Amino acid sequence: MQELVNQRTGAGWYLVLLLFLFAKPAAAVTGDGHFEVRSVYTEYREGVFYLNGRVSFRLSDPAREALHSGVPLRLELEIQLAQKRRWWLDSEVASLHQLAELQFHALTQRYLVRNFNSGEQFSFITLAEALDEIGHINQLPLIDESLLEPGLRYEVSLRSVLELRDLPGAIRWMTFWWGDLRTESDWYRWPLKP
């Protein structure tokens, strides 16, 4: 019995050690950074499904510090359209990535928002305006109706992810441990009926 207790105690220590090694620091999970999908919906018009919505970005302090230190931030909207299957894994039908870069321009003291999909660039006086611009989804073509089969069940998923600009692998790996430089929202899902 004593051995069993010891084994359980040993297993418990191993578990603690594994959690310590692989778990992201708790402060990073519950820090200031918070992304939230406020509203999102699909709109059907002339044979095409469009996506509209708003995503709220609130940068964590480390992210703000990084931004004001000259490190550009990458904010990405990941949109996935999957066919729901009852007895098997879901099948991905389409996947969209809206990538924008947020940078603080020290010379002009303005926040630059660069949309990589459209190539447009805008500058804003405040960070809130810049984030609002990024979080605004307006008439984004999602999929052509002809690519969907009537009668099947589809689901749209959306989440937003913040990470630093391309960093060296080692540093990027380190920033994972160092601070709340990567923030992502939960997946927001809603059905799509063709």
Add this chain to the structure above:
Amino acid sequence: MATQALRQFAFRSLLIAGAFLWGSSLYLLAETTQNWAQFSRTHEAMLLINGVGALILLVLIGGNLVRLVRDYRQLVPGSRLRTRMVTMFSVLAVLPVLVVFYFSVQFLNRGIESWFNVEIDQGLSQALELSRTALELRKREYMERTRGMSGILGRWPDSQLVQEMSLLRRENGAMEVTIASANSRIIATSSERAGGFAPVRKVAEILLQTRQGLDYVRLEPMAEGGYVIVTAAPLMELGPGTETRVLIVEYPVPERLSRLADGVLLAYDKYGELKYLRQPLKTSFTLTLSLVLFLALLLAINGAFFVSRILLKPIPDLLEGTRAVAKGDFDVRLPQQSRDELGFLVDSFNDMTRKLARAREESLHHEHQVEAERSRLAIILARLSTGVISMDRAMVVRTANQAAGAILGVELEDSVGQALPELAREHSLLRQFVEAVEPQLRKGRTEWREQIALRGEFGNRVIIFACSALPGESGNDGGVVAVFDDITALLQGQRDAAWGEVARRLAHEIKNPLTPIQLSAERIRKKYLENMGEEEGQVLDRATHIIVQQVEAMKEMVDAFRDYARAPDLDMTMLDVNEIVMEVGDLYRARDFGITLYLNLDREIPPVEADRGRLRQILHNLIRNSVEALTGSDQGEIHLITRLRQAEDYQAVELTVEDNGPGFDMENVNHLFDPYVTSKPKGTGLGLAIVKKLIEEHGGSIDARNREAGGARIEIVLPLNEASRNAMMPRLLRR
């Protein structure tokens, strides 16, 4: 064989490829810290490869460690030395690595920290401020131009606005001129861009500021590079009720100025980024360095195991070889694996075992030779009729041949290592032999010869004995060798031959004159007796009668000698000894000698091969001797006894004649069977000699001795047949 070689080749190729891949990834991992963009995507892969490599190394080290501990506990040859070498190599590897690691981390941290200092920080900020100041002048100048343009354009009706705007744009060096209403509606625009551009969303921002009567001017970075200066000023209202309008003018910043400003900004941003990331950077560098050194350390420890295994590979072989040599296996040869000192040691070991094997072969050869010599000597000794005993001063037997045992009546060949005095307790002949030899040895004599008389089962034996000292090894006492021979038969033969010669000469020299003497005496008696007087005639008659009588007696004596000297012709037949004994006994019973004759016969005696007449003669002689010895005795007894003797290799009949007379004269007991030895006043002394001769002709033996109860006892042993006779012969010869 070919499959194994192919497998080895594939394994080695895989090993080399894996090591190359690992080394490359390690190098690239180190390079990642310098070239971010180039290796950023492969960073995870490189980390994975190095992690797998480290894991493999750890597994290898773990396996080697387990094997080493197991070998150490099982006292496997070479394990302790290997443990020491691995420990030493590991410590030698770990200590420098730790020192290098410590100083590298220190240099790394200080090096990175040296990038960031107040001067650079201030310099960059000031450069940025300088850029701003330079651009601020431009902004003010362009704002003035815009105000001027707003004053001019406010006077023009909408229909002529575009024309005037284009004119003013060109005159003032603007890139784009736009008039927007308060509700952000574009009223007119003039642009040098193809297709024109209206920053609609910025209009609200501009109106927000101009509505408060403030000028609007800002520096705007462009997506395609470069800067523009956006200015805005309210247009003069044409009259009450008219909507508020604003003039927005964009001016290009000169390319050189834009490039310089960009350069300053890039440096500023880069510095800020590095400053922000310096802690992760330091940690990243430290971790990369740690990983590289950790891998190097693991490699070094693995190398320690590998090198110790290679270096000490001959040691277990040497130990096994030494043990094999200690067990006597000189054919062991160790594989040559290196040309260093250990290789030289292996060479020396192999040379030593070769020489030992050769020495052993030579030794075995010598041993075989010695053994062969010993065997030859043993055969010679075994075939010798002379007894040979080698012994030490305490008479402990070292070697003895079969003849020695046969002469002394004891199996000496199996008595090696035993003392003769102890063996002698149960053997009469040996006891007499020891009693004769031991005193001499005690006196320290080692070289002497003598003749020893032993009393044995079949009579007395005469032994000629010689003793010599044996050379010892390394000054030790080698003991003595006793060489002796039973010369009883030889002496007896010599005596018999001598007596035979005497008898023959007597017969020849004495018998020839006897007949003329007898004839002459008879003629004298016949011729002169008739002519002599009575008295003279009586004398002559008596004298001649005595002469004739004595001559007859002498003739009988000479005949007896002749018979003794002449070899008898035996008519050997199978006969019943008991029958002959009873027959002869009856003859003596019929005559009244006043002696009682007893027969004690063994009825189980089988037929004996013998000469019936000679056997009768033997019995007559013996019984007559006893009768004569008992003459005058009132209670004379003669016993005739027969018995069957069954020895291992022969069967014989014992015929014993005993009487209760005076017995033999002990002084003559050793010469009873010699001619002319008699205790009787009328005896010729040939009776027992002839009996002995006849018995020996039958292959038997005769022994005479006195009874303990008084009287004489003669025992005859007659072999049953030819086989028994042959078996008994060697014993009789050694008597």
